[in-house]
Amino acid sequence: xxxRKRETLFTLARSGAAAVMAAVSGSERAAAQVxxxxxxxxxxxxxxxxxxASHLLSTRYATLEQARSVYPFVTRLDSEIDGCAIQAAxxxxxxxxxxxxxxxxxxxxxxxxxxxxxxxxxxxxxxxxHESLADRFTMFSAENSSAIRLxxxxxxxxxxxxxxxxxxxxxxxNVNVEQINADRMAxxxxxxxxxxxxxxxxxxxxxASDVSSDVHVTDCTATNIANSDDxxxxxxxxxxxxxxxxxxxxxxxxxxxxxxxGDSNPEVDGALTNARKCVDGTITNVQVSNCIAGVWGSMxxxxxIVGCDVDTASDVGIDFEGCTNSSASQNSVRNCVNGxxxxxxWNVDVSFVGNTSRxxxxxxxxxxxYNAWQATSNRSMTVDGNTFITDQTIxxxxxxxxxxxxxxxxxNQLTDTRIAFSENTLRYVTVADNRxxxxxxxxxxxxxxxxxxxxxxxxxxxARNVIESRVTQPPDSAALYxxxxxxxxxxxxxxxxxxxxxxxxxxxxxxxxxxxxxxxxFTIQGNTFGSGAYRKEDHGxxxxxxxxxxxxxxxx
Numbered sequence: 216x217x218x219r220k221r222e223t224l225f226t227l228a229r230s231g232a233a234a235v236m237a238a239v240s241g242s243e244r245a246a247a248q249v250x251x252x253x254x255x256x257x258x259x260x261x262x263x264x265x266x267x268a269s270h271l272l273s274t275r276y277a278t279l280e281q282a283r284s285v286y287p288f289v290t291r292l293d294s295e296i297d298g299c300a301i302q303a304a305x306x307x308x309x310x311x312x313x314x315x316x317x318x319x320x321x322x323x324x325x326x327x328x329x330x331x332x333x334x335x336x337x338x339x340x341x342x343x344x345h346e347s348l349a350d351r352f353t354m355f356s357a358e359n360s361s362a363i364r365l366x367x368x369x370x371x372x373x374x375x376x377x378x379x380x381x382x383x384x385x386x387x388x389n390v391n392v393e394q395i396n397a398d399r400m401a402x403x404x405x406x407x408x409x410x411x412x413x414x415x416x417x418x419x420x421x422x423a424s425d426v427s428s429d430v431h432v433t434d435c436t437a438t439n440i441a442n443s444d445d446x447x448x449x450x451x452x453x454x455x456x457x458x459x460x461x462x463x464x465x466x467x468x469x470x471x472x473x474x475x476x477g478d479s480n481p482e483v484d485g486a487l488t489n490a491r492k493c494v495d496g497t498i499t500n501v502q503v504s505n506c507i508a509g510v511w512g513s514m515x516x517x518x519x520i521v522g523c524d525v526d527t528a529s530d531v532g533i534d535f536e537g538c539t540n541s542s543a544s545q546n547s548v549r550n551c552v553n554g555x556x557x558x559x560x561w562n563v564d565v566s567f568v569g570n571t572s573r574x575x576x577x578x579x580x581x582x583x584x585y586n587a588w589q590a591t592s593n594r595s596m597t598v599d600g601n602t603f604i605t606d607q608t609i610x611x612x613x614x615x616x617x618x619x620x621x622x623x624x625x626x627n628q629l630t631d632t633r634i635a636f637s638e639n640t641l642r643y644v645t646v647a648d649n650r651x652x653x654x655x656x657x658x659x660x661x662x663x664x665x666x667x668x669x670x671x672x673x674x675x676x677x678a679r680n681v682i683e684s685r686v687t688q689p690p691d692s693a694a695l696y697x698x699x700x701x702x703x704x705x706x707x708x709x710x711x712x713x714x715x716x717x718x719x720x721x722x723x724x725x726x727x728x729x730x731x732x733x734x735x736x737f738t739i740q741g742n743t744f745g746s747g748a749y750r751k752e753d754h755g756x757x758x759x760x761x762x763x764x765x766x767x768x769x770x771x
Contacts, residue, residue: 619642
């Protein structure tokens with residue numbers, strides 16, 4: 216069903232750089248000291264050439280010992296001088312200004328607390344040159360640090376590597392990554408202290424000292440991020456508290472934004488009683504295109520996705536997996552194979568509000584629920600005030616691969632899109648105040664709104680919906696189809712104040728229970744049925760009960 220790997224966390228490449236200012240030659244130290252009256256250090260004063268050409272240490276120093284007399288942290292003569300000069304500047308000052316130029320970097324650069332790295336905008340280019348076979352490596356690395364800002368430069372990876380990030384923070388606090396443009400390299404990843412796992416981390420991340428917190432990525436772009444057996448997100452938050460991505464654009468990337476607070480599979484970390492360990496995140500005005508998944512995450516709490524745009528994903532667009540108290544609002548999503556919007560496993564209080572979804576294939580759902588077990592542990596889901604538009608065919612919103620205990624679907628506008636809340640275990644389903652317009656005919660019998668498979672004394676409500684077909688639909692197509700097959704309890708249905716037109720059948724009800732002691736009860740009241748066709752069918756062991764009052768178009 217869902218092929219994405221979730222066995223991470225990732226191993227970061229780490230630098231062994233140490234403080235070097237004391238070992239810098241006297242002339243270079245003096246240059247650094249006079250480079251700026253306000254304390255900014257320019258790597259050019261420490262040997263950076265930044266002309267885009269390769270300048271290895273071996274071209275300037277005959278031996279490693281000679282190179283170490285200037286850059287005592289180096290371990291190889293095939294290191295790029297530009298990168299060594301930047302590391303020397305980072306060790307010399309907490310304020311490093313990268314002037315316009317093309318700097319070549321072959322080793323991870325270590326960043327300490329209270330550091331600001333500022334480029335000259337698009338004129339400053341950092342080129343990663345060393346091919347790495349690691350699943351994850353990084354250009355800039357910070358660990359157990361705070362108050363860091365990277366701002367205003369471009370990055371390109373020409374090494375052919377598949378695991379690179381511009382910045383990786385391990386147990387960092389108050390980090391801002393801003394105005395970074397990356398080609399063939401992802402932007403940032405944040406993680407807890409090394410060796411920490413879901414089981415070892417505190418359940419309350421707001422007071423945890425071993426996670427990354429208050430970390431933010433703003434106004435960045437990344438493109439052409441290579442896919443691999445362990446796909447990268449342009450921005451990844453693993454076990455973080457208080458995080459955000461704002462005003463960013465990611466294209467041709469495996470994932471756009473990803474959060475990770477544990478494995479959502481209930482057999483691993485995802486039981487409802489377990490804590491969600493990536494919390495308080497916002498993703499705002501992020502554009503993702505040509506990806507595997509646009510914006511998604513596992514085991515998050517209080518995650519808000521607002522005003523984002525996802526276009527063309529081979530898996531899902533916006534996806535919550537085992538999350539609580541999380542929402543997607545005012546987003547625009549299209550052309551995602553397994554759902555423009557999706558939920559996996561056990562979620563509580565997840566909502567999709569005010570979004571726009573567009574699909575052009577019948578087998579690409581607008582919204583779909585996924586989980587492998589027939590149970591209602593997927594607690595609550597709200598879909599309100601959205602627009603769903605299907606071009607060229609009839610699209611679908613469904614529960615084809617998973618159940619929900621409480622599903623509320625209201626105030627939505629649907630064009631050539633049907634609702635199928637029936638294929639897996641459901642309990643309380645409300646479809647109310649929606650408008651469904653069909654401008655093209657289905658290729659086979661279909662139902663505009665279907666509610667079924669209710670269990671555990673379930674209740675299905677279809678109320679105040681306007682369902683209109685302006686074309687002739689196939690025979691036996693129904694505007695409303697409600698049914699249950701629960702063998703252990705009676706199911707209740709309320710069909711109230713709906714308006715239907717243009718369908719061969721206005722309302723179809725059925726009971727499929729094999730238990731003669733159980734059946735379904737239908738209250739049908741105040742509806743206006745344009746075709747005048749109500750079909751009551753009973754395929755189960757006991758007839759259902761229908762009560763009709765004050766309807767127009769059919770006999771009461």
